[in-house]
Amino acid sequence: MVPESPDQLAWSSIVTNARRHPRSTPADSVLTEVAEAVRLQEGPPGVRSVLRALRRLAPASTKELSRATGLPVPIVAALGNELRRRGLVTEARPSRLTEAGADLVARLGMDLVLDATCRTCDGRELVIPEVLDEAVTRLRALMESGPAADMTIDQSHCxxxxxxxxxxxxxxxxxxxxxxxxxxxxDDLVSLAVAVVGDVLGGPIVEQVTVVDISPEILDHIQKTAAGLGTRIETVQHDLRRPLPAELHGRHDVAMTDPPYTPEGARLFLSRAVEGLRPGPAHSVFFSFGGKSPDEMLEVQREIMELGLVTNGYVRNFNEYEGSGILGGVGFFQHLLTTTSTASRQGEFSGPLYTGDKRTRQREYTCAACDARIRVGPGARWTSVAALREDGCPQCGKGPFRPGRLVPA
Amino acid sequence: MVPESPDQLAWSSIVTNARRHPRSTPADSVLTEVAEAVRLQEGPPGVRSVLRALRRLAPASTKELSRATGLPVPIVAALGNELRRRGLVTEARPSRLTEAGADLVARLGMDLVLDATCRTCDGRELVIPEVLDEAVTRLRALMESGPAADMTIDQSHCxxxxxxxxxxxxxxxxxxxxxxxxxxxxDDLVSLAVAVVGDVLGGPIVEQVTVVDISPEILDHIQKTAAGLGTRIETVQHDLRRPLPAELHGRHDVAMTDPPYTPEGARLFLSRAVEGLRPGPAHSVFFSFGGKSPDEMLEVQREIMELGLVTNGYVRNFNEYEGSGILGGVGFFQHLLTTTSTASRQGEFSGPLYTGDKRTRQREYTCAACDARIRVGPGARWTSVAALREDGCPQCGKGPFRPGRLVPA
Known part of the structure; x- marks a missing residue:
């Protein structure tokens, strides 16, 4: 990292004094219309967040807006088109609000811009010390010589x-x-990061690192590179669909994973992490994951809860990825702790695991009002839950709907 | 806030190059002994974290160590005594490691000190801009003229x-x-903070604030103070043990609460927050709470999950409180989002709610191995779950034990 100048280190915020307008129903209804036009799961609050981000960041690219709002790039692009059709956003890119758009924002009482995000750490809570700039440079070189990301199994290098x-x-x-x-x-080569940081600091920072991965290329790259770095790295080639080999059970003090970005991937990889940890409470598991809609995140966090893991930290834009367009190149980083009820109940897993596997599958939803179960997905009567929501439950006409398991192929 | 000087703004870290020692079993067993001596729910990792914090911060007060490790002050004090008895920590306060203590830390491979926490925001992700220093000063004055904290209902002013x-x-x-x-x-007067910030910035930052509280003194203080500040504050006197009045249901865009620090308090206050929010996903609820053991936090986070709320941010030391000794004066701040399955199922509540109510109650635990239910607490065969754990399940001899509901009085 290049050392920052003192004024870059300082916080920066732009405060625009608001002209105040009484709230009018038409302004609110624009939000509802736009949300419905793109069947936005986040509803009017999602449209609101895009308008606020535009007001604050403009001109802003779709990717920047995605990052600021946590909405996926294609969704932000669709919202941008709807706002453009209504003359609220400029045709020219990167986007900004038109006069009508600025007026809408003011009528919604949102004509104030104040972002207090810490500029030193960009809201990430921690900062790379200068002594580790060398580690960043060396890791960048190691990434270039390593295996490329395999997009079919949701790889994307941080x-x-x-x-x-x-x-x-x-x-x-x-x-x-x-x-x-x-x-x-x-595939993120965190093992090498641990080794390189130890090498730069003058001695290993860990007794031992164990890497479990399915790819011989990645394990080979790690082994070869780590040879001269002074940190003991044990590599184990293993398909994580199967439980960890017995000799790895109950042995480790801390675990880290950046699993496939599906609830199944999260449960599976976190289960393996739990298998490998020493028993007892207060062991750390660090979990990286990509931004999803609130409903999808609820599913992921239910898996975490069912493993008996508890949240002790969550930084939204902690992880940055190279060339991962859909999520705007960022993901969150969650610090989990074990409890006395932490346990893995995950046997061998044979279902779909990666984002690509799942697009062709149906999922079962349960109506919260009458408990009816309804299949949604390709080949079903409703191909999306938004469509189901629009029609209402076929049994009682109501909803809402809770996502359940994928339907076996 | 006093503007900070550039060198205070910069990150700071102390790196001590480690003398490396091979790991020895006796060092590990000290951790186990000390954890068992104080029946530490966090086990050896908890002792490890105190030793690391001592190595990094020494000399350090019990309160500082509590804050660094997330362990309650009385627990840190008890651990300090055990470490002192073994000659690992100095008799003199504030505490530091003795030579034997430093040797133990080195043998555990922990003789490296690097804290990358951002010094600009202290790991809180955001920074108070200078333009709002005036708001801080004015709020400090308003706190002095307001009602004092009522400790019997877990009040403690931030x-x-x-x-x-x-x-x-x-x-x-x-x-x-x-x-x-x-x-x-x-009781934290966040409503007045919103009004004062609006006043300082030149216009209200919200259409309306609704405050629901049981205390006429607090509501009166808020009403009187807010009169000249330009923000509409509606105050509703209400016992939150009962559902929100119908006219407040489904009406608000965002909610915030700092409930009693028990799982029951969290569920109850979050349920009322959910009742008051507009239906649909992606509405924000901001939740402040005090540090608890991983097992207790799992209970709290299960309540959050059951309300259909999902985590979107979690800052560990975000909240600072005046005169709250037990938790070292800090608490976490969790950003939650609603989903399509968010709903309150909480009717009228009559059980114990505050920390003080609960100390005299028994709780039912379930053995994870055989599903036996065992009561723990005053008057029961086991007065603490640590004691139960030591003896093992009375039915199958095993464990671990999952916490259940409080036993009705």
């Missing part, structure tokens, strides 16, 4: 800065130094 | 800085400006 920040999170949370670290999948 | 940071979190997350804000309990 940046060298993110790798170092993950190591710092381990140290800052007190999970390291010392003890043993288990990596459940490591 | 600092003026915390109040302003909560308002900034609402703005930064895009929940404000605009729309209506619902405060479920407001």
């Amino acid at each position: 940046t060298a800065e993110t790798k170092v920040r993950r190591v710092l999170a381990l140290l800052t949370a007190g999970a390291l130094p010392g003890g043993s670290l288990l990596l459940i999948g490591d | 600092t003026a800085e915390t109040k302003v940071r909560r308002v900034l979190a609402l703005l930064t997350a895009g929940a404000l400006p605009g729309g209506s804000l619902l405060l479920i309990g407001d």
Whole structure:
């Protein structure tokens, strides 16, 4: 990292004094119309957040807006088109509000811009110290010589800065130094980040790192690279659909994973992390994941809860990825702790795991009002839950609908 | 806030190059012994975290160690005594490691100190802009003239800085400006913080604030103070044990609460927040709570999950409180989002709600191995779950044990 100048270090905020307008129903109804036009799961609050971000960041690219709002890029693009059709956003890109758009924002009482996000850490809670700039540079070089990301299994490499920040999170949370670290999948090469940081600091920061991954290419790259770095890295080739080999059970002090971005992927990889940890409460699991809609995130967090893991930290834009367009290139980083009821109940897994597997599957939804179960997806009467919501429950006419399991193929 | 000098703004970290020692079993067993001596629910990892914090911060007060590790002050004090008895920590206060203690830390591979926590925001993700220093000063004065904290109902006032940071979190997350804000309990006077921030910035940042609280003194203080500040504050005197009055249902865009620090308190106040929000996903609820053990936090987060709320942010030391010794004066701040399955199922509540109510109650635990239900607490065979754990399940001899509901009085 280039050392920052003092004025960049300071917070910065733009405060625009608001002209106040009484709230009018038509302004609210624009939000509802736009949300319905793109069948936005986040509803009018989602449209509101895009307008606020436009007001604050304009001119802003779709990707920047995606990052600010947590909405996926294609959704932001669709919203942008709807706002453009209504003359609220400029035809010229990057987008900004038209005069009519600015007027709408003012009528919604949102004509105030104040972003207090810390500019030193960009809201990430921690900062790479200068002494580790060298580690960032070296990791960047190691990434270039390593295997490319395999998009079909949801791989997407995090940046060298993110790798170092993950190591710092381990140290800052007190999970390291010392003890043993288990990596459940490591196409991100966090094992090498731990080794390089140790090398730069003059000695290993961990007793041992164990990497479990399905890819011989990745494990080979890690083994070859780690040879001269002074950190013991054990590599185990293993398909994580199967439980961890017995000799890895109950042995590690802390685990980290960046699983496939589906609830099934989260449950599976976190289950393997739990299998590998020493029993007992207060062991750390660090979990990276991509932004999803609130309903999809509820599913993921239910899996976390069912494993008996509890949240102890959650940074929204912690992880930055190279070339991952859909999510705007960022993802969250969640610090989990084990409890006395933490346990893995996950046997061998044979269902769909990756985003690509799931697009062709149906999912069962339960009507919250009458408990009817309704299939949604390709080949079903409703191909999306938005469509189901529009029609209402076929049994009682109401809703809402809770997502359940994928229908077996 | 006093503007910080550039070198205070910069990150700071102390890196001590580690002498490396091979890991030895005796060092590990000290951790186990100390954890068992104080029946530490967090086990050896908890002892590890205190030793790491001592290594990093020494000399450090019990309160500072509590804050760094997330363990309650009495627990840290007990751990300190055990470490002192073993000659690992100095008799003199504030505490530091003795030579034997430093040697233990080195043998555990923990002789490296690197705290990358951002020094600009202290890991809180956001910073109070200078333009709002005046708001902090004015709120400090308003606190002095307001009602004192009632400790018997778990009141403990957050600092003026915390109040302003909560308002900034609402703005930064895009929940404000605009729309209506619902405060479920407001002895913290967040309503006045919203009004004062609006006044300082030149216009209200919200259409309306609704405060629901049981205390006429607090509501009166808010009404009188808000009169000249330009923000519409509606106050409703109401016992939150009962569902919200019908006219408040489904009306608000965003809610905030700092409930009693029990799972029952969390569920109850969050249920009332949910009742007051407009239906649909992606509405924000901001939730403040005190540090508990992982097992207790799992209970709280299960309540959150059962309400259909999903985590979108979690800052560990966000909230600072005046005169709240037990938790080291800090608490976390969790940003929750509604989903399509968010709903309150909480009717009238008559059980114990506050920390003080609960100390005299038994709780039912379920053995994870055989499903036996065992009562724990005053008057029961086991007065603490640590004691039950030590003996093992009376039916199958195993465990672990999952916490259930309090036993009705």
